Structure formats: structure tokens, C-alpha cells
Amino acid sequence: MLHRQMKSPRVDGDDISAKREELRAYFHQSYDLFESLFELLISDEVFYRQSEPTRHPMIFYFGHTAIFYVNKLVASGALRERINPHFEQLFAVGVDEMTWDAASDTLKWPSIDDVREYRKHVRTMVDELITSMPMSLPITQKDPFWAIWMGIEHERIHIETSSVLHRQMPLQFVRSHKDFPICPIQDVSPQNRLVGFEACDIQLGKGSGDHGLYGWDNEYGEHKAQVKAFQASQYLVSNGEYMEFVLAGGYTTPRWWDEEGLKYLQIRQALCPPFWVLQEDGSYKFRTLSAEIDMPLNWPVEVNALEAEAFCRWKSAQDGEVYRLPTEDEWAVMAQEGGVGEEFFDDTRSNINLAHAASSVPVDTFAHGRLYDVAGNVWQWTQTQMDAFKGFFTHPWYDDFSEPTFDGKHNLIKGGSWISTGNEILRSSRYAFRRHFIQHAGFRYVVGDGETESEKYARIEQMYERWKKRYG
Template sequence: MSRLSLYPVTLDGTDEHKKRQEIREYFRNTFSLFEKVFEVLINDEVFYNKSEITRHPMIFYFGHTATFFINKLINMKIIKQRINPEFESIFAVGVDEMAWDDTQSANYMWPKVGEVREYRNRVREIVDELISTLPMPLPITDNSPMWIILMGIEHERIHVETSLVLHRQMPIEFVKDVKEFNLCSHSAQAPQNSMIELRGKSVLLGKEKSHNLYGWDNEYGKYEESVEDFKASKFLVSNGEFMEFVQEGGYTNDEFWDEEGKKFLEISGAKYPTFWIKDEDTYMYRTLSKIIEMPYNWPVDVNALEAEAFCRYKSKKDGVKYSLPSEAEYRVIYDYAKLEDIPDFHESRANLNFYHYSSSCPVDEFSFNGIYDVVGNVWQWSRTPIFGFEGFVVHEAYDDFSTPTFDNKHALILGSSWASSGNLIMKYSRYAFRRHFYQNAGFRYVISNSKIKTQSDVYESDELVSQYCEFQYGDDSFGVKNFALESVKIATKFVKNRTKALDLGCATGRATFELARTFDEVEGVDFSARFIGVGVKLKNDDYIAYRVKTEGDLSVDKKISIEELGYENIRDRVSFWQGDACNLKPNFNSYNLILAKNIIDRLYNPKLFLGNVHERLESGGILVLTSPYTWQESSTKREFWLGGYKDENGTEVKTMDTLKSILGKNFELLHVEDLEFVIKETARKFQHSIAEVSVWRKIDL
């Protein structure tokens, strides 16, 4: 058959021209495959339907992967001009059911599908050209401009698979057959499962930066674990094996479900797996675009909560302790199967990468040294919540890819599925989802004595985020008062109507909460989900915990509760959102106050923000800017600086003069003062800075 999907390119090589050709072919294949996935939808009207209530309509995902390319290229200053600022705002974030993902349809005016197709074509042209022209020393490393292209490609590969899941959740009348997606045509009764004994060993997880395949930030670093002997099921759990659990009342017996599982049952009303369809006393099976007779020997598609409930049921039935495998135990299985970095690179002997089928297939079809579907067919839920390895460092282009999921709420999925391609099928790939999410995922069970180590308090260990936690919630240093609190004091002196405020560049959210003491509604917006995750945690979990570096590798843990801060009764007035100050979504409007703290000298184009900020304020609304004016090329290209340089005539350009020139058209300058702040880096090292605070009132023209 003709290949729908290509294997990923390597990062090494000696022939630059050949490598560019490989990347271009891989990019075009990815872009086309993603669009082929959307041909499953029966017409353009279906693009505006949601297949799952917590997700966006499908038009969002159709635009999202293309805008990802442009947003990352803009943020990394590889290109200067946006294609469509509106698209690159509304399609930017909202795919993982995070607290800051705005899925309220009323906040969006979705464009026509044809317009998004035209936009995608334009993105295709731009990326194609960049592949030919960007600097590309070999091997490609994570600080190369070409890495951002590969990041966009691999990001779209993820959405190839997740979009297929969403389409499969659509009502059957909204989808159609696409000939390239060929369904497995054979099934039979389920085979009898059995256990395979596996010898324990010391497992080393994580890969080196020098690895010759693209990787996401959570894959790098090091983690060692000694795995004891254990047993693993020979086959993935099939529809037939899972049927016993359903028929014996597994979904109605509370003893098999933990608290999260019971909540899932209450909300969903589930009585059997989501892709089963009950027709009187018979169960049918939903594939991507067809309803077929139950394929009993195909793997069951379930979420982690259902998989765990089955393990409890089987444990009680057999008198043996079953569980999902850990990440380290799965590596033992992987090594037992004698698999390499990319499974079956030259000849696929697994149901992955669309090579054999565009559906699941029998669980006893693909053997790996006597254990089946070690990779491929469906992903396998694990009992391991994703975390960062020792040495974990975020990539600055996508700093929120992993860290928001380090919360004990996202379980790793292992092994890949029939729809997995690119980085998803690599040995070191690490993907995690909330335990109630559906993917092309099932499970195998193990008999194991090892336990997963989790902590009740998840401490923020990202050094920069921890610094800001201490900056906003920690102790004062050298007699300098808390900057967030003092900024709010200054700002609120000038505001009469206190209906709605925006804390722009909210970081970890202290000023957002503080504004809520006197405002009815406050929205905190920051570019980084790593930062707003702190505010979200304080609001939802009642505390924040973080590690403060003292010296070298030493640190101290700190924990602060919402009660200690006095915010427990105002939390409902606060919400946090991820957003780009230069390109905010249109629903961020009608404010009485916008407090923009220390961001204008960190924006890639501050004039974009300043040029339309008045449109987001009510008549007479107040804009407060704070900044130390530390202009630097790493944040803002010199041509976009507002000050700190000499013009062509040798005249010094000061930031305040530029602010007056831009804002003077729509604002009256009310007040200027200096405000100190101190950021603690270690027990003996501090940053002591002075921000200029300027207060502006919107004038009626």
C-alpha cells in the first residue's frame, strides 16, 4: 500500500541539501496527513460541532496546528510578520482541558472553514520557504532555527492522532469513509490471556541531548530505578476480556473505582467503554467512521480510570494484585522485546504509523519475542504520573509543553497506537493525559510489588517559576516591600469604577488575587502557562508549594495556603488565562483597569500592545505600566525597542518619551513614580531593580 505517513528524519548528517529535502518531505507529508484527517468530517458545518463538551469545536484544531508554526516562529524571532493576527490568537491555546483553556463558544467568532484552509496554504508556503533558507548547521540541535520547524511538525503529528480520536467521538452521521484510512477487516473470539515472567533489572530512563532524533523537553535528563521481577500480560486486554467486567456489573460496583473514577461515572453516566454501542442485548463497536460487529479480539479502548477499575475487579476475582505497569516496568518489557529507538524502522512489524491499518487489529497479531503489541495497536495506560527527570529543562520556544502536566493528574501512556507517527513512536517519547481522557488507548496489566512514589504536595521546582513564587509570595528583602502588592496599591488609587480588571503579565498571580479584594472580576493573563499554573493551583487546590534555591544544589521547600494570604473568600472573582499581550483574544475587553507589570520590555513587539490597548478599556479606564526598561535583544529585537538607543541623528531615545508619543493619542498621563523590587535568586544573591510606574487614563475622543 502507499504510505500515509513517513518515519521521522534524523538530526545528524553531512549533506545539508539532502537534509533539507528530507525535512521538506516530512513536513509536507505531515501537513497533508493532518488535512486528510479532516476529510473524515462529512461537511464544513461539522467543523463547528464539539465531539466532547470540554473541548473546542473541530474548527479550532483545524487552525491550531498551522498557527502553532507562526506563533513559535514569531516568538523565537525567526520571522517578523504575522499572517493573520486574529487566527493566531483564537487558535493559539486550548487543547488539554487545563483551567486556563477557554472553551466557551460565546467568546469566539469562528472563521469560515475556507478561510482557514487558505490560511493553512499560506503557512505551508512560508514553512516550505524557511526549510530552504534557514541556517542549518549539522547536526541540528535544540538551539537551531530548524528545531522550531521540527517542533511544529511533531506538534502536528500529535494532533493527527488526537483529532482522529475526536472525530471518532463525533456522532456517526457526521463522519464518512476516507479511502486512505483502511479498516482492519478481520476479527475473532478473544484469545485467553496469560502472564509472562520478566526479570527485574536496573532501568535508566531519559536520553542525551546528543540523541539523533527530535525530542520534547520531558524526554531529556536521567532517571534510574531498580525494577524487581514482575509478570506482564501476554496480550493487551481485549474487548472480549473486558466484556466480563461489564457483564458482571463492573461499572456499577463502587468498590472497583477510586474517587476520581466515581466522579467520572457520575458525570459521564458510563456503563461500558465509550466506543461500544449497546443495541438491546448486543454490543457493537465504533471505529473511526463505521459501526461494526464487536471485534472481541481487538484491544478495548478505555481511559485510565476504567483500566484501573478493571485491575481491581480482576484482583478480587483472581485473588492476585493486578495493576497497570509503571514507566520503568514498561522499559523492561520494551527491552525484552528487543526494540530499537524507532520500532521496525525499515519494515514495520507493528500496527503503528498507519502502516497496516487505520484501526485496531487483533491483540494476537503482532508478537515481540512472545509478548504482543509492545508498541502499536493502542497506547497502554500506565500507573505513573508524568514528572521531569533529573536535569529537566524547558525549551524556551514551548515552555508549557510539559510542566503544566507535572501535577500527579496526568498519567503516562506507553507504546503508541495505529495512528501514532513521528516522535510518538520513538523509544524515549513520553506523553501523558488526564486519566478520564480518551485516546487510542487501552492497557495491559502486571503483577508487581513496586509502588509509584507520589507526593501529596507537588512542589514547583522550575527555578524561574520558583523565583517568581518567592518574589510574589515570599518574604520582603532589604526593606523593599512586595512589588505586586505595592503595584496594586498605586493602581487602585486612580480607579473609581471597580467592576473588572486585567492583570497582564500576572506571572504567579499575586496581584490578580490582590485586585480581587476590591474588584468584582479580575483576569490574570500571562504568556507562560508555567506561571499561571501557580495562580490556578492556589485558587483550586488552596495552596502553592515551591523550592527556593539557597546555594548550589541545595534548596528549601515553602508552602503557602490561600487562607494565610486571606484570599479564600475572593477566589471566585479570579480567573487565569494564557495569552500573548501583543495579540490578545478579542474577549479580553471592557476593563476599568489594566495593570501591565514589567512586560513592555519583554514583548517581541510592544507597539502592537500599546497601539490597541485603549480598545480593551472602558471610557475613563486606567492603564498602569511598570517597567525597569531593561531592553535586550533576547526579548525584543532592537528595531522594536521603545527606548534605550540613539536614533539616526544621534539623539537619545527614552522609553517614556515613546510611551507619551504612542499613548498620548488615547490617554492622559496622570502619574509617574519609581517602585523598587527585589528578586531573590539564592540565599545570598538578589536582583535589586527599580521600575518606573506610569498611570494613564483613557480619554474620550
């Protein structure tokens, strides 16, 4: 049975007692959902397996979100004594996403029972702090309560990213779960077409005094832009539409791939999207959280940015157009016209927030104006490299959340997926991943004046040089 998630509570208001209870409910719901996700693993032994060679064993992620609360509450000054200093160091740092290499698993991990007991201690501690810490409204970014919001929203990010790892775990190590049912609807994919948008001005970013909702530091600042006229695909690219590229030899034709994409193909030996499973007869099955099903041709394809860009180059050659990924600014224009929600995406009109399924649904299910799935179903890759808005400042309690991504090697994703919750389902949220990373992410293509390939790589190089000067 699906459990639609609470929306992230506002950090303002006038009733402190009610705010404490709202925050407490949000915290426990997040903690419960994260733990229920790990019930998909068939046994405790599976916690010590890597589902993907570049990531830690699953036990790391199970412990990581709990120690994060402790470490950020210590940083805020709200917590003076640690619960388990060894755990709070062991589970603190994930693998280096900047490398393509497999993660070495030489660490000695504790028993899963000890980690479960630790999670119980953290749950009790946070609950007690919600009751006992002095509260004044609105909660500001310097308030210790901000650290609790930070811990909850961090755990909700890991609900999403850990669900990807569950999909990558071999089938014999996972099982179905009543809280995570998949969509039963499959059909042929709809015919995609382009929809035009006129030129307009946009403004993005939160002011430093915006205390309505919790935000990560990269959401603050100001960004203004003049968006040129463009056309966007009505639907996200479906498995069926992407199948044409695969069957045309897309993964074995080097000219559709840039240098980074060719490196991905070489290292991963990829011949199809990551959640497609090639069968002996040449057909494909599709991997969900805990099962392989017949290929849902009308669900959105899930690929990394390199695969999405390769498809765009191939389709450009077929149609005589110049297709590309949209920019963050163009996505904002589509979201504004589509009426996806003023602050939060509307989960009654989007496959998001676990409101409809623990999987994608057909790409022609949820209309947002003239387009479908401007928000929800899967995240959407953009061609925008992650960078700071004017006026950005790093939050001192989490100084490595955003700044390491300002290197020209991380692309923004927008719109959220079926399992996105909390801050992830805000229009203002800004998340980015390395272009070879796999998430519940797909894409739509656009046509319009944009950067040439050479201009794009020149700008990326400038960003990277600026990042190197700052960080070495």
C-alpha cells in the same frame, strides 16, 4: 489506501541539501495527512460542531496546527512578521484539560475557507524557510530549524488526538475515506496469561547533547531504576476480556472505582468503554473512525486510566492476585526484551505509523518476544505519574508542553497506536494525559511488588503540592 508515514528525519548528517529535502518531504507529508483526516467530515458545517462537550469545535484544531508553526517561528526569531495576528491568537490555546466541565463555545470562528487559505499561506511560508534559512548540522535545540521540527511533530500529535475527536463525532457527520481503511479481521479473544520478567536495572533519558533525533523537553535528562521482578499479561486486554468486567456489573459497582473514577462515572454516566455503542438488545457495537461495526472481541479495549484501574481491582478480586497497571520502567523492560526497535518502533512488526490499518488489529497479531503489542495497536496506560527526569530543562519556545503535567494528575502512556507517527513512535517518547481523558489507549496488567493504593495517593499528593508551590 493507507500511506505509511516517513520516520522523523535525523537532525544530524553531513549533506545540507539532502537534509533540506528530507525535512521538506516530511513537512508536506504531515500537512497532507492532517488535512486528509478532516476530509472525513461530511460538510463544512461540521467544522463548527463539537464532537465531545469538553473540546472546541473541529475548526479550532484545523487552524491550530498551522498557527503553531508561525508562533514558534516567531519565538525562535526566524519569523519577524506574522501572517494573521488574529488567527494566531484565536487558534493558539485549546480547552483547559484540567477541568471536567463542558467547553463554552462563545467564540466567533472565521469561515472555513479563510482557514483553508491561511493554511496554504503557512505551508508556503514554511516551505520557503526550509529553502532559505541558513542550516548547519547537527540542528540543535537553539536553532530556528528546531522550531520547524517542533511544528511538524506537534501536528503529528494532533493527527492522533484529532482522530479521536473524529471517532467521537456522531456518525451522521462523518464518512469513510480511502486513506483510512479499518482492519477486517475479527475473532474471539485469545486467552490471556502472565509472563515473568526478572529483576534488572534500567536507564532512561536523553543527554542534553543528543542531537540525533528531535525530542520534546521531557525526554531529556537521566533516570535510573532498579526494577523488581514482575509478571505481565501476554496480550493487551481485549474487548472480549474486558467484556467480562462490564457484564459483571463493573460500571455499576462502586467498590471497583477510586474517588476520581467515581467522579468520572457520575459526570459521564458511563456504563461501558467510550467506543462501545450499546444496542437495544443489550449487545454492543464498536465505533471506528467513521463506522459502527460488530464488536471485535479480539481487538484491544480502549479505555481511560480510571477504567483500566477499575478492571484491575475487579480482576484482583476474582483471581486472588493483585493486578495493577505497569510502570514506565516496567514497560521499558518489556520493550527491551521484545526488540520493538532501537530508536523507532519497527512498523513492519507493530500496528503503528498507519502501516497496517486505520484501526486496531487483533491483539495476537504482532509478537514482541514473549508478549504481543509492546508497541503499537493502542497506547498503554501506565501507573506512572508524569514527572521530569533528573537534569530536565524546559524548552523556552514551548514552556507549557511538559511542566503543567508534573502535577500528579497525568499518567504516562507508552507504545503508540495505529495512527501514531513521528516522535510518537520513538521508544524515548513520553506523553501523558489526565486519567479521565480518552485516547486510542488501552492497557495490559502486571503482577509484582509495587505501590499500595495508599502509597500511590500519598506520592501523588506530594507531586501536586510541589507543582502548586511552583505554579500556584
